[in-house]
Amino acid sequence: xxxxxxxxxxxxxxxxxVGAVLSCVGLGALKGAFTGLKTAIGAWKAAGGLAGQGGxxxxxxxxxxxxxxxxxxxxxxxxxxxxxxxxxxxDIGEVLARGVVRRPDGVVEIxxxxxxxxxxxxxxxxxxxxxxxxxxxxxxxxxPEQARGLRARRLxxxxxxxxxxxxxxxxxxxxLQLGGRHVITNLQLLDRSxxxxxxxxxxxxxxxxxxxxxxxxxxxx
Numbered sequence: 432x433x434x435x436x437x438x439x440x441x442x443x444x445x446x447x448x449v450g451a452v453l454s455c456v457g458l459g460a461l462k463g464a465f466t467g468l469k470t471a472i473g474a475w476k477a478a479g480g481l482a483g484q485g486g487x488x489x490x491x492x493x494x495x496x497x498x499x500x501x502x503x504x505x506x507x508x509x510x511x512x513x514x515x516x517x518x519x520x521x522d523i524g525e526v527l528a529r530g531v532v533r534r535p536d537g538v539v540e541i542x543x544x545x546x547x548x549x550x551x552x553x554x555x556x557x558x559x560x561x562x563x564x565x566x567x568x569x570x571x572x573x574x575p576e577q578a579r580g581l582r583a584r585r586l587x588x589x590x591x592x593x594x595x596x597x598x599x600x601x602x603x604x605x606x607l608q609l610g611g612r613h614v615i616t617n618l619q620l621l622d623r624s625x626x627x628x629x630x631x632x633x634x635x636x637x638x639x640x641x642x643x644x645x646x647x648x649x650x651x652x
Contacts, residue, residue, distance in 0.1 A: 524540075528641075538649055557629060569649070602618065602621035
């Protein structure tokens with residue numbers, strides 16, 4: 432507020448906030464906040480920055496989903512005074528691995544990253560994919576060996592005809608590894624880079640954190 436009114440410089444304001452946060456919650460929580468902000472800025476750059484189509488909107492959306500979510504525990508800590516450290520830990524949850532946190536309610540949040548260079552349509556496709564997965568109650572699921580060889584494209588084309596677009600994959604809306612079924616109603620067309628990047632990130636996060644089958648998850652991007 433002081434910086435906005437000209438009574439303090441923005442540099443002084445940032446340093447004051449960093450100092451206050453460190454005194455209450457330490458480096459670990461601060462790192463989570465900056466990780467969320469970094470993801471938001473990455474999404475903004477992928478959208479072309481201020482000059483890009485929807486650049487400001489993408490930054491706002493990504494910041495709201497990442498940086499603000501990460502900062503929530505810090506703000507709560509600051510507002511609770513001497514009990515701030517415990518409050519922040521309760522709000523943020525248990526860190527299982529890089530980008531994987533178990534919330535107090537038991538749901539595990541997996542943070543995914545935008546690939547540098549993604550266009551605005553690819554950024555939007557990634558965000559829509561994550562929203563669609565979360566809406567379907569994703570749960571870590573064992574994928575049977577026989578299911579690994581299933582061809583989503585073959586099933587899609589048997590119903591909708593040959594795909595003519597380039598760099599397009601047929602995607603399981605709810606991934607098989609998250610409880611999705613290999614049925615036509617669980618298929619969609621998705622940008623190839625988005626599909627393969629997000630799918631690999633989810634699989635790696637599950638492995639990295641050692642998540643057991645039946646673990647409820649939510650994706651964050």
